[in-house]
Amino acid sequence: MAGDCVPYRLRSVAMAVGALLFILGSFDIADARQPLSASLAPMSLAPMLSRVIPTIVSISVRGKSADQQDDTLYLTPGAQSRPSSSGTAVGQTSETTGAGIITDAQHGYILTNNHVIEGATSIKVTIASGETYDAATVGTDGQTDLAVIKIKAVGLAQAVLGDSSSLKVGDYVVAIGTPYGLGKSATFGIVSALDRSGLGLSSQEGFIQTDASLNPGNSGGALVDLEGKVVGINTAILGPSGANIGIGFAVPMNTASVIMRELVAHGEIRRGQLGVQVQDSSADFAKALGVDATTGALINEVLPQSPGEKAGLIAGDIVAAIDGVSISGAAQLSARISALPPETVVKLTVLRRSGKAEITARLGTASAADATSGSVDYVDGVGLLDQIILQTLDSTSDAFGKVQGAVISSISDSSPAGAAGLQPGDVIISVHQTNATTPQMVVDLSKAATDVLLLGIFRDDHKTFVVVKR
Template identity: 35%
Template sequence: MKTFLVSAGLALAVTFTSVPVQAGLPFFGNDKEELPTLAPMLEEVTPAVVNISVKGNREVRQRVPEAFRFFFGPNSPQEQVRERPFRGLGSGVIIDKDNGYVVTNNHVIDDASEIQVTLKDGRQYDAKVIGTDARSDIALLQIQDGKNLTEIEVGRSGQLRVGDFVVAIGNPFGLGQTVTSGIVSALGRSGLGIEEVENFIQTDAAINSGNSGGALVTLDGKLIGINTAILGPGGGNIGIGFAIPADMMTNLVDQLLEFGEVRRGVLGVRGDNLTQDIANALDLEMTQGAFVAEVIADSAAEQAGLKSGDVIVGVNGESIRSFFELAARVGSIGAGKEVTLNIVRDGDEMDVSVVLDNEESATVAAELHPALEGVSLSVNSGGGVLITEVAENSPAARLGLRQNDIILGVNKTPTNSLSELRQALDNVGGVIALNLQRGNSQLYLVLRGR
C-alpha cells in the first residue's frame, strides 16, 4: 500500500443516515418506507474489484559501520546488499473482462515474483505484469486463464465536480472486499510529493492499507479513480485521501498495451503556478492556470506558437488550475498525440493545437545525473539509450561521452529506455559505472555519487 506520511490504500467511511431526495441517491423500498441504498449498483460493480496478494524478494541496503570497514580494510564496501522475502496485499480493478486486464498501483506489485488475484466470489487466478509506470504509480496486470469475469465501465473523471458522491471498493487490511462512501473534496491536487506525476482526485474517503489499487466509482457505477494514498500524519485516516483520475489512468494503460511502457508526451515549456502577484504584474483577472515563463527552443510548444507570458488554462477543453496539473495532464498523454491548449495571451483567450514531443528526446539529461549535463538522449532501436548529441565543453564531454555512444546499463542493470535509465541511476547510491557501446567496442565510464 502506498504510503504518504503514513500509509496508503483507500476505503471511504461516510455513512448515509437520513439523506434528502435532492441529494440524488437512488431510493428503494415499499409504500410504507423508502430508504436510500446503493446496493443494486454495487451488485453490478463489486465483482469487477479484486484482491491482490503478492510475494517476492526485495533488496535491502545496510550501511557497514566504520569500525567493521576499518577491520576489513579500506577497500571494503560501504554498504551491504541483501535480499529479503516479502508479502503484500492490495486491490485492483478489472477493466477488460475478455482479456483479463486488471489495473492497480505499481507499488502494490513492485518487485513481486508471484501475483495472485482473488475475485469477489472466491475464485483465485495467477496474474502477470503487462506493464508498469512507477512515476504515476500505475500497473497493468493480466489474469491468466480467467473465465466469466466482470469488468467495470470507465467514466470521465474530467467531468467530476467537487461535492459529487463517490464510493470506494477495496481490500483494507486484508479483511476482504469492503465498500465505503464519501464525496469529491477537491480536484487537480498536485505538488504533494507522493508521486512524480500528480493530478489527484481528493476525497474524504478513509484510506487504509490494502485499499491501494481499488476502485473509486460514481453513484451510477462508473470508475473515475484508482485509490492510491492518504494524508495521515498520526498513523490513521483523517479524511484526506487521493485517487488517480480515470482519464489519466486510461491514457497510461493505452500506452502500456501498445508499447509495454509509458512514452510520455512533452510540451517544452518552463513556468510556474499562476499566482496573484504574477496576475497583478501582467494585469490578468484570473489567478489560476499554468504561467509560461520560457518556451524551450525547437520544442513542440515553440513549433505551435506558444510564447512566454502565456497562461495555459485548459487542455482539450478541461480546465487547468496549476503548472503541476499541466505537467501531469501532458505527462500522461502519449508522445506524438495532438492536444488543444486553451490559453490566455494579453487578455485574449485562444486555442492552440500542439503535437507533443517524445520525452526520450526532450528530457534534460542533467536531471538524471549532473555528469550527464550536455547530452541529448533517445531510445535506440537496437536496445539501450542513444546519445544523440554532446555539447562542447559540457560536463558530459569532459567525462568522455561522445555522440552515438549507447548506454547499455548502469552497474550491470540493463537500460533500454529513458525510464529504466532514470530508475537505475536513482537506485545507485555510490559509484556509478555506465556500460557503453562505442562502435564495435564496449567500455565503462565511472561517475561518482550525486
Template identity: 40%
Template sequence: MKTSTKTLLALSLAAAFGGFAATAIREGLRTPAQAEPLPAASTPMTAALPAAVGNQTLPSLAPMLARVTPAVVSVHTKQRVRVSPFGSDPIFRRMFPELTQERINESLGSGVIVDAQRGLVLTNHHVIEGADAVSVTLADGRTLKADFIGSDADTDIAVMRIAADKLQALPLGDSNALRVGDFVVAVGNPFGIGQTVTSGIVSAVGRSGLRGLGFQNFIQTDASINPGNSGGALVNLNGELVGINTASFNPRGSMAGNIGLSFAIPTSLVRNVMNQLVATGEVRRGTLGLETQDLDARLAASLGVTDPRGAVVTRVFGGSAAATAGLRAGDVITAANGERVDGRDALRNFEGLQAVGSRVTLDVLRDGKPLKLTTTLREQPRALTGADLDERLAGATFAELPERLRQAGEQGVLVEAVARGSRAAQNGLQAGDRIVAASTGEFDDLPGFRAGFTRPPAQLVLRVVRGNQRGDLPMR
C-alpha cells in the same frame, strides 16, 4: 405515515448512504496509502435491515454491489530482499557476506478486473512496485498467478493479466460526468481483513497540487480509503468504475482515524494509460518543449500583468510544439484547453496528462495583452544517451526525475544507468545520481539538460546529489 415510521426511515437512509465506520489511515500527509502485509480474515458481518418500513421500500446498495464485488480482487505481492547488519555499506557487506540474509517481504493491496475476456486487472503502481511475484485472490476464493504487463509510476497505474474462466469485469464509467456531491462507493481489501465496502460522496474533482504524487487529476472523496484499499475500485451508483483508489491523507497520523481525505485516479486518465500499457508496455507523453517559472508580483509588474498568476515562459526549445505555436520568452500562460494555470507546476501537470498528438489551446498574456495560441504536443523524451550529448558522458543514460520528486520540489535529471568501465563511470558517475546543475547552463528537466550541449563545452562539470551528499564532478 406515522411519526415513528418517518423517523425510522430517515435513520435507515442515513445508514444506507452514510453509515460507515471511521478506520485508521496511513501516517503522513505526503505519501500514498500503501498496501501493508496484514493477515487476512473472514468477511465481516453486516447488520440486517428490514426490506421495507410500512409500504416504503428501503434504498439499498446491495443489488449494485452484487455486480461490483466479484470484479474486485486482493493483490498479494512477494519481494526478495537481502538484509545485512551493516545496512547498505558496500565494503562491510563484501567483507562479511555470510551475515547477509535473504528475507521475503509480503504486502497486500487491491485490484479491479476491467476485461474478463483478456483477464486484465488494474491496480496501483506502488502496490506491485519491486515485486518478484504477484498473485490475486478473487472474490470466490480462487488465487491466481498474475503476469505483469506494464506500469506507470507517474500516474500510479499498473496493469496485470490473469488466466481464468468465469471472470467478472467492471465497465469503465465516465469520470468526467462526476459532480461534487455525487454518491460513490469504494471497494477493496483494507488492512488485509477481507473485501470491504465504504461509501461517501465526491468532495472535489480535478484535484492536484498534492506533494509527492506524480501527475495529478484526482477525484477526492470522503469514502474511507485505507492501507490495502490501494488499487481498488471507486464506483458510482450504477456500478460503473469511475476511479482507482490510490491514496488517503492524515496529517495527525493513524491514531486520528479517517478524516475524509481520500483520492482516486479518474477513469478518464486510467483508460488512456491502460490502453498504452497494454499496447506497448509503456506510456508516451506529450510536451510543449519549453521552460517556465512562476509569476510573482515583481515579474507581473515588469511584464504589465495585473493578476500575478500563471507560468512565465523562460525558454522555448527549437523545433518544439511551443516554437510552432509562436510562444516567446516573457509570455505568461494562464490557461491550457480552458484549464486554469496558476504556475509552473500546474502547467507541467497539464502536459504530463496529455497524449502525444493532443491539440492544445493556450491562453497567453503578451505585454499584458491576451491572445490564444494553438499547437500539437510532441513526444516527451524518455531518456538520453550520454554519448549523444558529449563523449565525456559515454556510457551513461539520463532520464527525467520521477514526477513524485518534482511534486516534492526536486529538480534536475536522473542518471538512470552507467555502464561498467565506461568513460562516465571512470569520471565518477553512478546510477541513481541526480544532476541538479552543470557548466553547460541552467536546466530544469531533460530537454533543458540536452539543450545545454548544442555547442560542446570546453569544460564540463556536473553538480551531483548522491544520497544526502552534494558535490561537483569534472568530466574528462
C-alpha cells in the same frame, strides 16, 4: 388566562395544518399512490455494489524482502510519503495485499497501483467468486504509480469506467478494496477536493481527495460514483501511522485510462512533451502581464526547436486550458501533457496581452527525466554567490512541479551564502524579487549586487526570503 390560550391553540393548529400541506405538496401524485412502506423505504447502495464488487479483485504479492513491499502509500503530516504494509514478513520475504480493477474481461487485464506489485516475485489474484489465479505483469509506470497485470480466466465481470473530469467537490463516492486483507469492502464518502498536487507521491499528480475510508489494502481499488462507474484508483492516505483519518487520494480515471492503454499497447509509457518551463500563475502575474486570469500555468521559458516554440508559444503566455478543459497551475499542465503519447495534437487556450489565443501543438517525445524541464545544467555562482554550485531543477528534486528555480547543488559554509544560512537542496526562485527560473538567470541577476543580495528561497515546501551580504 383561558381566553389567552385560544388564539395560541388556533395558531398552533394553523401551523400544523400548514406544515402538513407543505409536506403533502412536496410529494408527487404518483408517489402518493404507492404504499406508505414503499415511499419510506431507505435508500441503499446495495444494487450498485452488487454490480461493481465482482469487478474488483484482491491482489496478493510475494516480494524479495519486507522493505521492498507495500500495499498503501501513506503521508505522515509534515513528512514525505512512506510505504505501509498489511503483510507480515516471513524470513526474507513478505506477502502483502492490495486491490485491482478488471478493465478488460475478455483479455483478463487488471488495473492496479505500481507500488502494490513493485518488486514482486509472484502475484496472485483472487476474484469475487473466490477463485485464485497467477498474474503476469503487462506494464508499470512509476510516475503515475499505475500498473496493468493479466490473468487467464473466463467469465470475468468488467468495470465501467467513468469520466473523472465531471467530478465536483461534494459528489458522493464509494471506495472498494481489500483493507487489511478484508476483500469486498466498501466505504462511503464524498469528493473532498480535486487536483491535489505537491504531495510528493509521484511526479504526475492532480489527485482526487476523498473522505471515504481508505486503509492499507485499499491501494489499486476503485473509487466509484453512485452509478458504479470507476472515477479513480485509490492510491494513498494521509495519517500519522498509515491509519485512516478521513483523507485519502485517488488517481483520476481519465489519467489512469490513458496510462492503461499505453501500457497494454506498448508495455511502457511514451510520454509527450511540450518543451516549456512553467510556474503557477497568480492574480499579480496576470495584472503585470495584462491578462484577465487568476490561475493557470505561466510559461517562463520555451525551449528552442521544441513543439511549444513551433506552435508559437512565448514566454509570458498563461495556459488556461488544454482541449477545452481548464487547468489550475503548472503541476496540472505537466501532468496532463505527460499523460498523452507523443504526436498527440492538443489545443491550448492561451492568455496574453493581445487577447485570448487558441494554439494547436503536436507533442514531442519526453526524455526519461521529463523533457519539459530541459537538461540538467550546473553553473558556478559569482559575487555574493561565490563558492556555490547551482543546478537545474529537475524531477529528482522534491520541489519539482511546485516552483521554478535553481537548486543549490553544493555550497561552502565559509561563503557569504553559507553564512546566510543557505543549504544544499534549497531552491533559489527569485533575485531581488525578480523570478529566476534557471541557474544562469540566478547568476545573471545577482552579478550587480556588491553588498546585499535578496533571494527568494523554497525549502521544505515553504517560500522565504534570505539576505546574503558581505
